[in-house]
Amino acid sequence: MKMWSGRFRQPLDPQFERWQRSFEFDRRLLSYELAASGAHARALKNAGVLSADELISILEGLQQIGEMAAAAQGFVEDDEAEDVHHFVEKQLAARIGEVGYKLHSGRSRNEQIATDLRLYVRAAIDELRKEVAEVCAAFIDRAEQAGNATMPAYTHLQHAEPVLLAHWLLAYVEMFLRDADRLADCRKRVNVCPLGSGAVAGATLPLDRVFMAEELDFAAPTANSIDATSDRDFILEFVNALSLLSLHLSRWAEEMILFSSQEFGFVQLPEAYSTGSSAMPQKKNPDLLELVRGKTGRVIGSATALTVTLKGLPLAYNKDLQETQEQLFDGADTALGLLPLVAGFMKAVEFDHARMNEAAQSGFMNAWAAATYLVNRGVPSRLAHEQIGKAVKLCLEKSCELQDLTLDDLHSLHPAFDESFYDCLKPAAVLAIHDVVGGTAPARVRQGIAAAKEKIESLREEINFHAHA
C-alpha cells in the first residue's frame, strides 16, 4: 500500500516514480529507522493511542525486521518501497497485519528522516573519532621511534631550519586532534531529537518528546518543530569537518609524495601500499598517497554540494533535502575508508634517517642559529642578520657551508666571532636553541610526545564512553 494515494486520481508516471525514490540509498538507515520507530511506538502507548498488546506486536514486528535485515541476504530490497520509512511500514503490515499501520499515528516522515540522519551522523562521528585516534597513535609511535633524527623544515618549500622528524610528525597529530575536537563539537548539535515535531508544526498527539529523546540517548528534544524538520546544518557541519580532516590528510599525502621522490629520497614507500607501472618496469608509485589527496576533492565536493542544496530553501521540509543523503554518506564513507589505510601506511613506511639528516645539515640551515650567536653577543638582530647574510654570500662564492669559513673570514665581517661560533653551528646546538614550548629542542619534542599521548588516551576513553553509553 502506498503511503499517500488517497487524494490522487492518476497513478504516477513510472519513470518519475522510480526517479523520486530514495530507498536505494536510505535503506542503510534501516537500523536507525527501527530504533526511532520503537521510541515512537512506546510514546504512542504512553499517550493511550496503542494498547499494551498493540505495542508488543509492533515492537516484535520491528525486531523481526531488524533480525531479517541482519540475517537474510537481499531482504532489504523492494522495488515498490519509496523510502526506508515506507519499507518498514510495508514489512510491519506484512508481519503483524493492520495494527502495523497504527505506528504512523501522529508522526511524519519529515521528523523521521531528520531523526534517522541524526542517529546516523552521531554514530559516524563516534566511528570517525576512533579512527582519527588510531591515525594519531600511528604518527605518535613513529615520532617515538624517530628519537633525535632530524630533517629539514621548509618555508616556501625552501630549506629553513632543521627540526626533529618527530616534531614534523607531531604537527600532523595537532591537526588531527583538532579534527577530532571539531567532530566532538559537531556531535553536541547533532545530539538532539526531532521526534514529535510532526510534519512541520509539531505532533498532533500528546507525545512525550523528552521520553522519546531519552529512549534514543539524545540529550534533549529539538526546540522548534519548523526548524527540526528542515534543519540539515548538522550534516553540513559534519561534512565540512570531514573536508578539513581530509584536507589535512591531503597536505600530509602531498609532503609524503614529495619526500618519496628520488630528488628528496626521505622515505621508502612500503610495497604493500604502492603499485607498479604497466609500462615502466622500475616504477613504484605512491598510489595510496595520491588517492588520499584525490579523495579530498571528493569530500570537499560533497560539502559544496550540500551548501548549494540548502541555500535558498524555504522553511520547512522540501524534497530537495533528500539530496543531502548521498552527499552525506559519500563524505562519511570516503573519510572512513581512508583513515585505516593512512594508519597502516604510517606503520609501514620507512624514513631514511641518514638521508634526511644529511639534508638537514646542508644549505645553510644553521644561518639563523649563526645570527643568534651574534645577537647573544649584543649585536643588534638586524645587523647580525646582515653579517650572516654576507657570510652566506661568501660561502656561496667558495662553495662551502658556514662552518667551513675561517675565523679570519668571519672577522672580516664582525669582530665578535670567536672559536665558540663553530660549536653553535653544530646540528645538536641548532636544535637545542629552539627551547620554547612547542619548539623543536629535543626535550620540548619529548614533552610534545607525552602530551599528545595523553590527549589520545583521553580521546580513546571518551570514545569508549560513547560506545557504551
Ligand code: ARG
Ligand atoms: N525520503 C524522504 C527524504 O529523504 C523522506 C521524507 C519524505 N517527506 C515527504 N514529505 N515527502 O527527505
